[in-house]
Amino acid sequence: MKTGKKRSPEEIAAELYPADPTERKIAEAVFNGDEDKVIKCLKEAIESGFDPLYLIDKGLLPGMSIVSLLYDENMLYLPDIIMASNAMNDGIEYCKERSSKMPELKGKVVSYVVEGDIHDIGKKIVTVLLIAKGFEVVDLGKDVPVNEVIDSVKREDPIMLTGTALITMARYSFREVNDRLIEEGLRIPFLCGGGGVNRDFVSGLELGVYCEDGACVPKIAEEILNGATIGELRNKYVFLSV
Incomplete structure (x- = not known):
């Protein structure tokens, strides 16, 4: 045959x-x-x-x-x-x-690797996939202090924030960022991923949306543009290997 x-x-x-x-x-x-x-x-x-x-x-x-x-x-x-x-x-x-005008982009996303972590492959993949789908990405780099993340969100007014962590201990910076965003009234979806976090940890963050696979990030960004709330995103992706 x-x-x-x-x-x-x-x-x-x-x-x-x-x-x-x-x-x-x-x-x-x-x-x-x-x-x-x-x-x-x-x-x-x-x-x-x-x-x-x-x-x-x-x-x-x-x-x-x-x-x-x-x-x-x-x-x-x-x-x-x-x-x-x-x-x-x-x-x-x-x-x-070579153009007199800027391209029209769907929306802006701030992306970073948590403070204390220098592993940025996951962030690079997320950045590439978002750009490929027409989003503007403000890439803060790796080992980014909490204050710098908050200042960038204030300055850039993104539709969402994405953070990655490979080192388990570094993930606690996510909690500090989450709390500071709430304190500042910046209630935007906060996508958290990487080998240093799991669904249970991220579900404990009020703004957190767990993302296991970077390929899902552009899909989530599209849903945010279409009006999806943090609660809706959390409910939709909680059981999926995203």
């Missing part, structure tokens, strides 16, 4: 690229993590009359969305998503420098 040949990520991606040749070349360069080719394709497209912001929306983001999709399907891995994100980010900066 013959079995069908398993398709490679490249073969699947080829079916998902934009139909327009110019947009396709940009998306393919992002997928391959080829930063030099991304810039080359963008330069050629802009010189031929394409709007830089159009190229972000129709070339760069679709390329990253394909990477995210195949990563969710376990067909691509962390190095792939990091290389693609670097290529996409370079392309976004190139386009923004």
